[in-house]
Amino acid sequence: RDGNMPNLILSGPPGTGKTTSILALAHEMLGPSYREGVLELNASDDRGLDVVRNKIKMFAQKKVTLPPGRHKIVILDEADSMTTGAQQALRRTMEIYSNTTRFALACNTSSKIIEPIQSRCAIVRFSRLSDQEILGRLMVVVAAEKVPYVPEGLEAIIFTADGDMRQALNNLQATVSGFRFVNQENVFKVGTSYLFLHHLNSAILLQLTATMNWF
Numbered sequence: 001r002d003g004n005m006p007n008l009i010l011s012g013p014p015g016t017g018k019t020t021s022i023l024a025l026a027h028e029m030l031g032p033s034y035r036e037g038v039l040e041l042n043a044s045d046d047r048g049l050d051v052v053r054n055k056i057k058m059f060a061q062k063k064v065t066l067p068p069g070r071h072k073i074v075i076l077d078e079a080d081s082m083t084t085g086a087q088q089a090l091r092r093t094m095e096i097y098s099n100t101t102r103f104a105l106a107c108n109t110s111s112k113i114i115e116p117i118q119s120r121c122a123i124v125r126f127s128r129l130s131d132q133e134i135l136g137r138l139m140v141v142v143a144a145e146k147v148p149y150v151p152e153g154l155e156a157i158i159f160t161a162d163g164d165m166r167q168a169l170n171n172l173q174a175t176v177s178g179f180r181f182v183n184q185e186n187v188f189k190v191g192t193s194y195l196f197l198h199h200l201n202s203a204i205l206l207q208l209t210a211t212m213n214w215f
Contacts, residue, residue, distance in 0.1 A: 004069065005025070005029060005071065005073070005102050006102070006121065006122045007094060007102055007103045007104070007120050007121040007122070008022065008102075008103070008104040008105065008121055008122055008123075008124060009079075009104075009105045009107065009110050009113060009117075009118065009121040009122070009123045009124070010022060010104065010105070010106045010107070010124050010126060011106075011107050011108070011109065011110035011123060011124070011125050011126065012108070012125055012126025012127060012128075013108060013126070013127070013128050013163065013164065014108060014164050014166065014167070015129075015161070015163070015164030015165045015166035015167050015168075016126040016127065016128060016129055016163070016164070016165065017126060017129075017165065018106040018107075018126055019075070019077050019106050021124075021126075022075055022104040022106060023040075023075070025104075026038050026073045026075065026104075029067075029070055029073070030066060030067065030070055030073070031067060033064070033065065033066050033067060033070070036064045036065075036066075037064050037066050037070070037071075037072045037073060038072070038073045038074075038075060039055065039056065039059040039072070039073070039074045039075065040075040040077070041055065041056070041074070041075070041076055041077070042077045042078055043076045043077060043078045043079045043080075043081045043082045044077075044078040044081040049083070049085050049086050049089055051086065052086050052089040052090050052093060053089065056074055056090065056093055057093055059072065059074065059101075060072065060074070060093060060096075060097035060100065060101045061097075071100060071101055071102045072100060072101045072102070073101070073102050073103075073104060074101060074102070074103045074104070075104050075106070076090075076103065076104070076105045076106065077106045078106065078107065078108075079105035079106060079107045079113060080107035080108055080109050080110075080112035080113060084114065087113065087114045087117060088114065088116075090103070090117065091114065091116045091117050091120070094117070094120055095120075103121070105117070105121065110123055110125075127163075128162070128163025128164070129163050129164070129165050130163070131158050133165075134157075134158050134161055134163070134165055134168045135154060135158060137165060137168070137169070138154050138157060138158070138168060138169075138172060139154075141169065141172060142154070142172070142182070145176075147172070147176055147182060148180070148181050148182065149181070149182035149183070150182070150183050150184075152183060152184045153175070153181075153182035153183040153184055153186065153187055154182065155184070156183075156184040156187035156188060156191075157171050157172055157175070157182070157187050160187065160188070160191040171187060171190055171191060174190045175187050175190045178190060
């Protein structure tokens with residue numbers, strides 16, 4: 001309420017609202033100053049020392065006019081992808097610019113964040129969404145978009161999503177785009193294709209990680 005937001009670690013499975021929650025909080029805290037006052041990065045893309053030394057440090061040094069008592073906010077999605085060296089540099093940056101900048105780290109597993117960062121953050125844990133929560137959102141979307149469906153189709157989407165709201169919405173969109181009708185058969189066709197591509201991409205990433213020297 002007083003604008004003194006702590007550094008945050010938002011930990012939990014994919015698609016449970018971690019990034020959405022911190023973006024909503026940043027909008028609430030900074031209002032019209034959001035564009036100038038927030039730096040959002042995906043740490044799986046920018047995982048090494050350079051992103052801390054360049055993008056994050058430069059943003060923390062930048063002078064920005066904010067509402068009274070507010071701080072600039074750095075949002076790091078998939079922060080558990082950062083190298084240990086990058087996390088150590090981030091910890092130093094958090095200390096140096098604590099008067100002007102707050103940090104929000106979203107991750108699947110908080111144990112992959114080094115302890116010196118964990119000790120400087122409030123940790124908020126997210127759990128998988130219930131089937132009813134996902135169904136409620138799907139019903140809103142199919143009604144708004146006038147999507148033709150049968151109840152078994154939505155049940156199949158909920159099953160394949162496994163508590164991941166983002167995955168549920170992606171599966172719904174893919175099924176509608178591919179078949180124009182949401183039933184169990186079409187949903188599982190889409191789900192099978194997605195799993196194949198996901199495992200293929202994961203295998204490629206593992207090969208690249210094994211052969212490259214990340215800094």
